[in-house]
Amino acid sequence: MRLAFVTMTTPHHGGGWYARRSRAVAERLAARGHDVTLVCQQWWGGDHASFDFDGVTYRRVTADRSPLAFVAKLPFVLNSVRPDVIHVASEPTLAVPAAKAAARLRRTPVVAEWWTRPDDETASSWRRHWAARSPDAVFVPSGTVETTVRECGATPDSVEVIPDSVDLAGIRAAPVDPRADIVYARSLDEHANVEEFLLALAELRRREWRAAIIGDGPARAAAERMARDLRIDDRVEFLGDLPPAEQVPILKGAQVFAQTATWAPFATELLRALACGCVGVVEYQADSAAHELVEADPRGSLVTSPRELADEIVAAAELEHWTVNEDYAPYDHDAVCSRYVDCYDRLVADYGLF
Structure with missing residues (x-):
């Protein structure tokens, strides 16, 4: 399966909790034989648009940290990747509807990975609502975060709790x-x-x-x-x-x-x-x-x-x-990775019904 992960920052930028989780999941999926591209702000040297590292292809959206530019350019980069599933972080918030816009023409399912921070209330409520309602599925790491995303407008049937994992x-x-x-x-x-x-x-x-x-x-x-x-x-x-x-x-x-x-x-x-x-x-x-x-x-x-x-x-x-x-x-890396794959397979199959 061809998978596109979208996260503006990665651990290579010094990113936080989600960046580490996103990289770990992407690398485990790549180790299983999936074709994984992580679409992000450039962190590698040189002027080339992509860089392969630990089995994952990193693809540049912007060279510098600029959330607005990242959101504006994201649909064009995703169109060139041509993934079967788009897995996008909910930060910046508008990256989720931007990914959905790119996916609509190609009939590609979009999954949003949602988590919360203590300063989330500073984000615009309409943007958070748009991000929660746009994707075909929302992945959350815990019931606590599930409550938050449902309050933001996600439908109960669209939310899937997938925890972190250990070895x-x-x-x-x-x-x-x-x-x-x-x-x-x-x-x-x-x-x-x-x-x-x-x-x-x-x-x-x-x-x-x-x-x-x-x-x-x-x-x-x-x-x-x-x-x-x-x-x-x-x-x-x-x-x-x-x-x-x-x-x-x-x-x-x-x-x-x-x-x-x-x-x-x-x-x-x-x-x-x-x-x-x-x-x-x-x-x-x-x-x-x-x-x-x-x-x-x-x-x-x-x-x-x-x-x-x-x-x-x-x-x-x-x-x-x-x-x-x-x-x-059940929290082993392999068991949790299988839960991601099962969700991707189900979303792709559902798209194939229409």
Whole structure:
């Protein structure tokens, strides 16, 4: 199948959560033998319009970051790609109806990948409504985001929840690194809320434990300073950014994974920890979908304060230590990739009926 992914920014630009998800899905589909083109702002050197990287063809729409120019040029680039399915990010918002305009003449189905950010309310409501109503299907990573996109006008039948995925085979094969009993992992940005995690640890200072914080970002310095102020810095190790393969042994050695971030369209780090056998403890946040994972996990728990988080960490210590949880096999990369392909096949077949 010939697939066109549309996302203005990619991880090569330093893009955020969706850019990483889009690239990962595109590369897994390409590894399955699909012909995948990722249409984006140019990130490679030189004046050539396309660039092949890790099995995916990257195709230039604009050379510089300009959302309006990107939307205006997008239909012409898509027409030259001639895909069977167009898979477009909902940012910039008008890229979705622009992709639909290009697809209409060729009778090509359009899928919009939708996620939310805390500043989404700044986007024009009519643009968001247009983007939600334009595509043939809307992919969302969680029920939390599904609620948002339906409020924007998407019809219930058009929305498909497809979560992030993890490498279950890699988790099973990985060694165990017992350096930490409790782990927090996430980009340490303005939504990390890592101070709640540290306050919970401070409640437990009279108990024996070791903690690790995986991730880096602008909030790291303040978190390190807070750990010192709370006098727990000798038991909290800041490990910086680690790729998933390096996180897994640490997670397999830990008993508890704590999630306190205020924003997460899907809590990928939490999913990885749960698949590694960790007991998940999530502090509920209105803009985070993390609670959805622990609500379905009999070993997990949902809390609303650092005091409750500390209590659940103590309770989790009484549970059996696991190094893999096979209940998360449906979240394996291959299983989730198959869900994308099934949706594409269904959309193409539906178009063939008319």
